[in-house]
Amino acid sequence: MDLLRILIAILLPPLGVFLQVGFGGAFWLNILLTICGYIPGIVHAVWIIAKR
Numbered sequence: 001m002d003l004l005r006i007l008i009a010i011l012l013p014p015l016g017v018f019l020q021v022g023f024g025g026a027f028w029l030n031i032l033l034t035i036c037g038y039i040p041g042i043v044h045a046v047w048i049i050a051k052r
Helices: 002-011 013-021 025-036 038-051
Strands: none
Touching (some): 002 038, 025 038
């Protein structure tokens, strides 16, 4: 299941974080990072998924 979440996180980083943690602070931070740059959003999403 984590592999599927990581693939989703690469395509749509906020969706990958949402599937992992819901509407928490990490989700909103990931939206901000994705708006600022696609790569920081991906890195943060993969980090959140791998951490849990």
